[in-house]
Amino acid sequence: MSAEDTPDDEDEDLRYFVRIGQTDLDGTKSVERSLTEMNGIGRRTARIIAEEAGVDRRATFGALDDDVIDSVVELVESIEEEIPEWMVNRPSDYYTGEATHETGNDLSMTRQHDINRMKKIDSYKGVRHRGGHKVRGQRTKSTGRTEGTIGVNVEEIKEDMAAEAAEAEEEEDDEGGL
Secondary structure: OOHHHOOHHHHHHOOOEEEEOOEEEEOOOEHHHHHOOOOOOOHHHHHHHHHHHOOOOOOEHHHOOHHHHHHHHHHHHOHHHOOOHHHOOEOOOOOOOOOEOOOOHHHHHHHHHHHHHHHHOOOHHHHHHHHOOOOOOOOOOOOOOOOOOOOOOHHHHHHHHHHHHHHHHHHHHHHHHO
16 A cells, blocks of 8 residues: 555544644654644753654644644643753743743844843944844954955956957057058
């Protein structure tokens, strides 16, 4: 029996999209793989969520029962209670000092707020962000060039030399004609 010959019963019960927060996850993939599509959840966190929910991590996510999917969604929303403190992606919040684990759009919004705060207080990292430069001490002499040219552009030099030679010939012809 090939993949195309699957019974229609499985397709009727399959949820193609599973919504967690403001993120649509692919229901045709395994639980672990579809959870990793969400920002803030990696393979290890997805495996912990599947274990805590009592779900086989290799099971198709959209084929699970609705109550099992709801338990996975609840675990994702309260993930900082399930994982150890060393595993959270925000171990010390700037304002509260608490350890939280941000997921989905909350992660990108929090990151943007942090960058804006650094820019506002004119920290070194904020100045680098504002200028569009590398922030974390990477090498900038040979990489990260925004211009299209690196080093010497030989073709441009040859074109300039050919244009100068053509101008010189025109001047000689003009002088010879007088």
